[in-house]
Amino acid sequence: MTEFEIHTAQTAPDRSKPLLEQTKATFGVVPNLHAVMAEAPGLLEGYLVLHRLFLESSFTDEEKTVVWQSINVEHDCHYCVPSHTGIAKRMGVDDAVSDALRNETSLPTPRLEALRRFTLQMVRKRGSAGDRQVEAFLAAGFTSRQVLEVVLAISQKVMSNYTNKLANTPIEPYFEQFAWQRTPSAELVS
Numbered sequence: 001m002t003e004f005e006i007h008t009a010q011t012a013p014d015r016s017k018p019l020l021e022q023t024k025a026t027f028g029v030v031p032n033l034h035a036v037m038a039e040a041p042g043l044l045e046g047y048l049v050l051h052r053l054f055l056e057s058s059f060t061d062e063e064k065t066v067v068w069q070s071i072n073v074e075h076d077c078h079y080c081v082p083s084h085t086g087i088a089k090r091m092g093v094d095d096a097v098s099d100a101l102r103n104e105t106s107l108p109t110p111r112l113e114a115l116r117r118f119t120l121q122m123v124r125k126r127g128s129a130g131d132r133q134v135e136a137f138l139a140a141g142f143t144s145r146q147v148l149e150v151v152l153a154i155s156q157k158v159m160s161n162y163t164n165k166l167a168n169t170p171i172e173p174y175f176e177q178f179a180w181q182r183t184p185s186a187e188l189v190s
Contacts, residue, residue, distance in 0.1 A: 004167035007038040015041035019048060029172070033079060033160055036167045043159060050156035057149040061091040066112050067153045069101035070119040073182070075161035079169045082178035102180055114140030119150050127151070 005011065008030070009020045016038035023034045037044035059067065065088040072080040081102060088098045100107045107113045118137040121129050129137075134147060163169065171179065 002166070004036050004169075005039060006032055006035040006170070008035070012038040013041055016044055019044050023048070031083070032169050032172060033083075033164060036169050037159075037163055043163070047156060047159045050152060050159070054149070054153050054156055057152065058143070058145055059149060061088075062093050062097060062112070063115055064153075065091065065093045065097060066101065066107065066115045067119050067150060068157060069098070070116045071123055071154060071157040072161060073101060073104060074120055074123050075157065075165075076182055077157075077161040077164050078180070079164040079171055080157070080160055081180040082171055082175040085178035085180070086175045103183060111140050115142065118142075118147075119153075122150055122154060 007013075007016065007020065009017050009024075012020055012035075019041065020030050020034060020038055024030050034044060034048075037047055054064065054067075057064065065084065068084050069081065069088070072084055085098050085102065089095075094108070096108050097112065099105075101116070107116060114137055118129065118133060121133045129147075137147060138144070
């Protein structure tokens with residue numbers, strides 16, 4: 001297995017050093033994901049930009065969690081599922097939403113379920129959502145802007161989920177309490 005370095009501001013390539021410093025100023029620590037991504041400055045910079053842009057999207061915090069976690073669970077990301085569980089807690093998202101996403105069971109509202117279904121359709125079909133799926137998403141109260149914001153989130157999560165799979169990124173101690181593994185008997189949402 002290829003070993004990926006978990007960089008610090010001292011060991012990172014020069015272009016990544018200010019990005020890691022920015023990350024530390026924003027989060028108080030440098031997440032291991034960012035420390036691994038630092039090896040490729042363009043990857044880290046792109047990820048940080050997409051993360052900021054999705055945070056500024058028109059989705060509520062609860063809806064952002066549904067989009068992020070739907071992708072994380074679908075990609076079976078050992079790092080991002082626990083991290084986003086902790087992030088959801090900090091954002092004030094109801095544990096029932098996080099639990100349903102992690103366990104692949106029904107979400108508390110039809111609107112959130114429509115968001116998850118559309119996100120999964122986009123991931124599984126590599127963007128080939130048909131008119132019927134888009135219309136169902138819009139009928140649930142979402143907008144054409146939000147159709148495209150799901151694409152933005154998928155772009156961000158592909159960067160992080162794929163990096164974590166390649167690097168087997170270690171989970172930070174705080175997020176270990178939210179460790180996750182797909183349950184084989186989960187009611188897989190299609």
